[in-house]
Amino acid sequence: MNVILASEEDIFEICQLYFDVYEGKYPDPLMKDFNLIRQFISSGSGFWFLAKDENNKVIGAVLASYDKDHLIAKAFGAVVRKENRAQGVMEELLSYGINFLREKTSGVDVIYSTTRTVNEAAQTLTEKLGFKKLGIFPNAHRTNDYETHCLTAIIYPSALSKRNSSYKIHHEVSSLYQIVQKEVGLNEIEPIVPAIPSKILENPGELEVVNSPKFVEYRYNSLKAEKKLEFEFFPFHQPNLVIMSPDQKIELFCHLSNVDGYCVIVGGKMPGYLNFSELFLRSNKLLRDAGARYIEVIVRADRPKILASILKAKFIPCAFFPAFQLIGEKRHDFLVFSRSFEIFDFQNVKLKGMNQVYLEEYFKAWKRMSLNPKLLQV
DSSP states (O other): EEEEOOOOHHHHHHHHHHHHHHOOOOOOOGGGGGHHHHHHSSSSSEEEEEETTTTTTEEEEEEEEEETTTTTTEEEEEEEEEETTTTHHHHHHHHHHHHHHHSSSSHHHHHEEEOOOOSSSSHHHHHHTEEEEEEEEEEEEEEEEEEEEEEEEEEOHHTTBOOOSSEEEGGHHHHHHHHHHHHOOOOOEEEOOOOOOSSOOOOOOOOOOOOOHHHHHHHHHHHHTTTTOOBBBTTOOOOOOOEOOTTTTOEEEEOOTTTTOOEEEEEEETTTBOOOOHHHHHHEEEEEEETSEEEEEEETTHHHHHHHHHTTTTTTEEEEEEEEEEEEEEEEEEEEEEOOSSSSOOTTOOOOOOHHHHHHHHHHHHHHHHGGGGTTTT
């Protein structure tokens, strides 16, 4: 077996690999679009690692996106042909990719990945390679069935040495933090009940969805360059949809997959003293009508008032990512929240170790936040 970095000559075989394994149902269009693959492998920040057998046939692949500004990388799209599984193919691919990111880039403090839970092999492998478990995303994607994914990451000492931990965490997410604290080896953080806003918050008013990908991407990048976005850190995602008010005082940027309804809220521009809870509640309805069945948002852990607004909008805390974003000389912790519009389906889930603990923690929060108070005793 030979592990290489893909070139344009491999594009056809890459498409064939994902089509064969997933029968044409892989939710990410990158894996079946020749132009998107070409753009990715020629970008300088996208690396596609391939495993080839003795006949030079592609038998496995994994991708990595790299962000030099934050010294982070994301590994994703891991796949091995069925007839070549249980032969150590993915272990060699991931080991090669990790070493490449460490040695051939400007440096990397954090490498993260989401791991499928349809079997224990992927969970065992990432654990063996040093990935720590940080949370769980129930029914996040859909291929043939609903897929629950786990968040894992290698957090190098260089990241933890820059970590800002001098803050107090919202009390509703402190139990999730305590699980990650033990898994990664973090310091204790004092919980806090955020103060009630001292000023009257402004309701967002009328909102509508603008589904125009090229305009949305241009507008988002322009506002980001002008530093007019209230929050804008969701690495490796570009928005293709915006929720906005008629006067454009509110612009909430999202990426929505038309394949499986997976949606992430990437960032937004909005006036001061806006009622974030009402904004997200209304946005949830608009996104659901636009085809979203699952929504994800990430928020800095040291922003308890914003976290309180997200929680009031019925988002469930599902992961905690320490030392994620690099700003200056400091790395900041983030919380991941999700909102699902589907009935949970775990018939194919096989959870290993801490991932079971995260799922139980998720449903404790779901029960506390989503059920009628009269049902909480049931």
